[in-house]
Amino acid sequence: MANIIVGVTGGIAAYKAAELVSLLGKQGHDVRCIMTEAAQQFITPLTLQTLSGNPVYTNMFQLQQNPEWKVEHIGLAHWADLMLIVPATADFIGKVANGLADDLLSTCVMASQAPVYFAPAMNDQMYQNPLVQRNIQTLRDAGYGFVDPVEGNLACGTSGKGKMASVEQIADVVNTLRPQDLAGMRFVITAGPTREPIDPVRFLTNHSSGKMGYALARQAAYRGADVVLISGPVQLEAPYGVQMVYVESAQQMFEAMQQYYADADVIIKSAAVADYRPKTVSAQKIKKTDDDLTLELERNADILAWLGAHKTHQVLIGFAAETNDVAQNALGKLQRKQLDFIAANDVTQTHSGFGKDTNQVTLYGADGSVNALPILSKDDTANRILDVAIAYKTKLK
Numbered sequence: 487m488a489n490i491i492v493g494v495t496g497g498i499a500a501y502k503a504a505e506l507v508s509l510l511g512k513q514g515h516d517v518r519c520i521m522t523e524a525a526q527q528f529i530t531p532l533t534l535q536t537l538s539g540n541p542v543y544t545n546m547f548q549l550q551q552n553p554e555w556k557v558e559h560i561g562l563a564h565w566a567d568l569m570l571i572v573p574a575t576a577d578f579i580g581k582v583a584n585g586l587a588d589d590l591l592s593t594c595v596m597a598s599q600a601p602v603y604f605a606p607a608m609n610d611q612m613y614q615n616p617l618v619q620r621n622i623q624t625l626r627d628a629g630y631g632f633v634d635p636v637e638g639n640l641a642c643g644t645s646g647k648g649k650m651a652s653v654e655q656i657a658d659v660v661n662t663l664r665p666q667d668l669a670g671m672r673f674v675i676t677a678g679p680t681r682e683p684i685d686p687v688r689f690l691t692n693h694s695s696g697k698m699g700y701a702l703a704r705q706a707a708y709r710g711a712d713v714v715l716i717s718g719p720v721q722l723e724a725p726y727g728v729q730m731v732y733v734e735s736a737q738q739m740f741e742a743m744q745q746y747y748a749d750a751d752v753i754i755k756s757a758a759v760a761d762y763r764p765k766t767v768s769a770q771k772i773k774k775t776d777d778d779l780t781l782e783l784e785r786n787a788d789i790l791a792w793l794g795a796h797k798t799h800q801v802l803i804g805f806a807a808e809t810n811d812v813a814q815n816a817l818g819k820l821q822r823k824q825l826d827f828i829a830a831n832d833v834t835q836t837h838s839g840f841g842k843d844t845n846q847v848t849l850y851g852a853d854g855s856v857n858a859l860p861i862l863s864k865d866d867t868a869n870r871i872l873d874v875a876i877a878y879k880t881k882l883k
């Protein structure tokens with residue numbers, strides 16, 4: 487568990503810092519808060535002290551709160567494994583980008599050897615202002631991190647990009663402190679269902695939620711990998727630090743994969759790709775008649791089989807969601823598609839498969855290995871699959 491400084495500056499989103507401190511505390515982290523003077527116009531130190539269970543630091547010149555630290559801002563900066571500036575106002579971003587340090591929070595940021603992330607929150611036009619953008623770029627170039635704001639309703643009554651990222655997304659940054667054992671590796675992962683259009687208002691699809699593929703992408707990125715996530719239409723937030731490529735149909739997923747596969751070290755195909763698509767797509771909405779309707783379907787490319795035939799150095803991992811004869815079907819796909827591993831699960835089980843938060847997967851390797859994982863969260867399952875992939879890749883080198 488990490489020592490985290492939450493630095494609060496003076497914006498209306500300051501109240502969300504309280505939620506963040508509470509969440510980080512529940513996750514078992516030790517949190518200390520520093521507030522600027524302006525932040526205290528929005529929430530009180532007492533709120534953050536109560537939620538963090540630690541003293542709140544507000545003033546450079548108050549008497550020492552921690553006698554073991556000779557100089558408070560240096561002691562605090564050394565104590566922290568991570569600093570999160572939540573919210574980060576245009577003023578505070580500008581101050582740090584220009585090397586100013588005239589209060590406790592800015593001196594701490596300046597003295598910190600730990601990673602510092604800013605979560606900007608401001609009016610959308612302020613955010614787009616070239617001076618603010620220049621300051622953000624200066625900080626990025628100097629190695630500071632950002633949890634970018636999102637589109638949404640803003641306090642000023644307008645809507646646009648400037649709303650602070652969710653506290654869950656900001657809390658996710660802690661995961662970047664994990665050992666970077668996948669640094670320098672490139673992962674291409676697919677997730678979610680595909681949509682095969684019938685006419686402008688209808689399509690064929692399946693129950694895939696994308697949760698397993700997103701968990702793989704998220705965990706690989708936390709562990710330092712360079713990740714491209716080719717995603718079908720799902721209701722999930724883009725994982726932090728992942729390059730997203732959004733597609734709809736199997737054909738679009740295939741084209742995206744052809745663009746990215748050559749440079750990949752590991753390819754994981756967790757998407758549920760439609761095997762067939764309507765042979766003709768009506769340009770207009772198909773109207774009902776009294777007769778039955780027959781849809782003629784034609785085959786989509788098997789992306790994974792294509793990858794199996796074209797791979798050079800890539801470790802190739804497929805998924806097999808089965809309802810019966812799980813092992814036999816999975817081993818057949820492993821062989822037919824020339825995979826290195828296949829992750830098989832029985833989607834009829836209550837703890838596995840579409841839309842669930844847990845999964846129970848068995849990983850079969852082309853080397854004859856069988857790795858039966860217990861019921862785990864999809865994030866834990868993802869890490870176990872990544873462990874197996876990386877051990878195999880290292881052996882190949």
Ligand code: CTP
Pocket residue numbers: 736755756757758759760761786787788789790791803804805806807819
């Ligand atoms: N897959 C793919 N392209 C397709 C169909 C499937 O890349 N057109 C990939 C999936 O992403 C998954 C694996 O192949 O990693 C197995 O998918 P699945 O639908 O279980 O296998 P199929 O080969 O389609 O076999 P079947 O539908 O007969 O079970």
